[in-house]
Amino acid sequence: MRAVCPSCGGSLFGTDVISKRIEVPQLTVLEMVAEELEIMAPANGNSRTVFIDLFNLGNYEENYTLDLVQSNWKLEAYLS
Numbered sequence: 001m002r003a004v005c006p007s008c009g010g011s012l013f014g015t016d017v018i019s020k021r022i023e024v025p026q027l028t029v030l031e032m033v034a035e036e037l038e039i040m041a042p043a044n045g046n047s048r049t050v051f052i053d054l055f056n057l058g059n060y061e062e063n064y065t066l067d068l069v070q071s072n073w074k075l076e077a078y079l080s
Contacts, residue, residue, distance in 0.1 A: 026060040031057055032052055
């Protein structure tokens with residue numbers, strides 16, 4: 001078997017090495033999955049916890065800052 005490098009101008013022999021730089025774009029994809037999509041509970045002052053899993057589906061290490069924007073401040077929701 002003989003390897004040929006068109007851009008090198010000839011055949012490759014023995015320990016010849018071809019080096020190519022390949023640029024891989026950074027892909028940022030985040031998926032959020034909640035254990036429960038709806039919660040119904042009595043208004044008795046007892047708190048409820050909703051677990052949300054965050055999945056990094058991209059190829060780049062991510063750092064996220066999470067903020068909770070409440071539509072009703074009386075719910076007293078918070079992140080922990």
